Amino acid sequence: MNLKELYQEIIxxxxxxxxxxxKTENFNKEATGYNPLCGDKVHIYLKLNxxxxxxxxSFEGSGCAISMASASIMTDLIRGRNxxxxxxxxxxxxxxxxxxxxxxxxxxxxDEKTKLMCLSGVxxxxxxxxxxxxxxxxxxSAIDNSKKEVNTEKLD
Amino acid sequence: MNLVNIKNQFPIFSKKINxxxxxxxxxxxxxxxxKLVIDRLNSFYxxxxxxxGRSVHALAVAATNNYENTxxxxxxxxxxxYKEEIVFTKGAxxxxxxxxxxxxxxxxxxxxxVLITELEHHSNYVPWHYLRNLKKVKxxxxxxxxxxxxxxxxxxxxxxxxxxxxxxxxISNVTGAVLPVKEITELAHSKKIPVLVDxxxxxxxxxxxxxxxxxxxxxxSCHKMYGPTGLGILYAKKKWLEELPPYQGGGGMIKEVxxxxxxxxxxxxxxxxxTMQTAEVVxxxxxxxxxxxxxxxxxxxxxxxxxxxALDVLKKNNSVKIIGxxxxxxxxxxxxxxxxxxxxxxxxxxxxxxxxxxxxxCCQILHEKLGIHATARASLGVYNTKDDIxxxxxxxxxxxxxxxxx
Numbered sequence: 023m024n025l026k027e028l029y030q031e032i033i034x035x036x037x038x039x040x041x042x043x044x045k046t047e048n049f050n051k052e053a054t055g056y057n058p059l060c061g062d063k064v065h066i067y068l069k070l071n072x073x074x075x076x077x078x079x080s081f082e083g084s085g086c087a088i089s090m091a092s093a094s095i096m097t098d099l100i101r102g103r104n105x106x107x108x109x110x111x112x113x114x115x116x117x118x119x120x121x122x123x124x125x126x127x128x129x130x131x132x133d134e135k136t137k138l139m140c141l142s143g144v145x146x147x148x149x150x151x152x153x154x155x156x157x158x159x160x161x162x163s164a165i166d167n168s169k170k171e172v173n174t175e176k177l178d
Numbered sequence: 179m180n181l182v183n184i185k186n187q188f189p190i191f192s193k194k195i196n197x198x199x200x201x202x203x204x205x206x207x208x209x210x211x212x213k214l215v216i217d218r219l220n221s222f223y224x225x226x227x228x229x230x231g232r233s234v235h236a237l238a239v240a241a242t243n244n245y246e247n248t249x250x251x252x253x254x255x256x257x258x259x260y261k262e263e264i265v266f267t268k269g270a271x272x273x274x275x276x277x278x279x280x281x282x283x284x285x286x287x288x289x290x291x292v293l294i295t296e297l298e299h300h301s302n303y304v305p306w307h308y309l310r311n312l313k314k315v316k317x318x319x320x321x322x323x324x325x326x327x328x329x330x331x332x333x334x335x336x337x338x339x340x341x342x343x344x345x346x347x348x349i350s351n352v353t354g355a356v357l358p359v360k361e362i363t364e365l366a367h368s369k370k371i372p373v374l375v376d377x378x379x380x381x382x383x384x385x386x387x388x389x390x391x392x393x394x395x396x397x398x399s400c401h402k403m404y405g406p407t408g409l410g411i412l413y414a415k416k417k418w419l420e421e422l423p424p425y426q427g428g429g430g431m432i433k434e435v436x437x438x439x440x441x442x443x444x445x446x447x448x449x450x451x452x453t454m455q456t457a458e459v460v461x462x463x464x465x466x467x468x469x470x471x472x473x474x475x476x477x478x479x480x481x482x483x484x485x486x487x488a489l490d491v492l493k494k495n496n497s498v499k500i501i502g503x504x505x506x507x508x509x510x511x512x513x514x515x516x517x518x519x520x521x522x523x524x525x526x527x528x529x530x531x532x533x534x535x536x537x538x539x540c541c542q543i544l545h546e547k548l549g550i551h552a553t554a555r556a557s558l559g560v561y562n563t564k565d566d567i568x569x570x571x572x573x574x575x576x577x578x579x580x581x582x583x584x
Contacts, residue, residue, distance in 0.1 A: 025525075025526060025529050025580060028525070029522075029526075029580050029581075034580075034581060034582065038517070038581075059537060060520075060521055060536070060537045060538070060551070060552055061537060061538045061542065061545065061551045061552055062551060062552075063551075084551055085519060085521075085551075086519035086520075086521040086522045087518070087519060087522045087581075088521075088522070090519075147525060149525075150521070150525060153521065
């Protein structure tokens, strides 16, 4: 185990100063995610335009450095992309966090992949994987217009 | 009494965690097990195993005697009047569910109130919650003061003519507040209200005397008392166990079963349906012996000194905010560090072999009241030392270094 890999500078920076921690005006999609183990909650707001492109994305909530950094980095990366790209990136990220060594999404530039890979340190801390994935599952739920709250205990 | 070498009696402390000595500060969650208890489980399964109370062969007779011996040990340890007042359950949670279910069924009706406190962990709230739907019963919460204490006065405020039972923790698993349970029981009894005490945190850390405390029900979690998991104890006054209906139905708890009628066994079998945790009960006798060999007064003195030392050390650490400042504090210290989430604290401490718990500790009502999502909690056991506290403090400083707060 290596704490330095888990708490990289970029994670601590995003954890302390999360980007997009606010509520999007005139959002048209939203979802709540909940981790009953720690009581952490995240709420994602999305504004998709008529071409299903993300005009704005933001989040509210509180949590550990990993979950805040993950939501912060995610929201930065997602803005400006269309729904299909978002779904593909979410899938690639979740796959990477759980089993794959690298990201393979064609929709991500190299520097964006490097940024996301900073979160891969949680692989060595199985109890913390859910901290990193909560906001991503919640984003999927918002896009799918699912009214159900995302609950980390009910996810794979 | 030399409590310095207690760790030697616990095999787990010879193991390395993340290549470090284990500093176990999570005993409020579950305590570690002394070799005596582990060996007894092994020897019972290896040499003496049989189910109890059914067959007449030699193993069954011996196992039944061992099982019942533990009941007598517990009775004596708790100074209960009768051995029939000791019921084995799968945990303190089941013990409280047993009371909520049977007492609720027989005595509660629409408009009646169950009085609990804001300190209760989920095991002493959720079982009563079911009665809201089943019986339209109301649940009242006695409020904590600014120190995280529950006073006799705060209980008095919530008692009215609808109050039908009072259910309080002995020690808070978050603030460590020790409640005046004897005074609360006296007050309740003066109004003819029975009292259930959740002894999950009380039983491992305090001298218990049921006849002196005079509460009607006392729930114990054996795995927090240096005993095996899957085992709890309900102490209940005999008159309640006689009056209340059975809880679960099955083998062992019946007298006679006919197609149209069933009669139930005498106490305590009435409440012990199905095959019980035989080996765990037998081994729990060794937990009692372990505590008795050290002396509960010595344990209390040791843990009290350690608690004061820990409070001293942590109060000097400027970034640590201790949750609650109760007049009498036992078992647990919950804290936060500005700018670092408790889960991050727990992960960083774990790297140093320091095991604490982070989260809401099954007390969401209390955390909501305090306006915080989660806390970090260091809780004590008889094996902890001042060195453990020093290591805790230095690992907390490491958190601040990683998060660049110092």
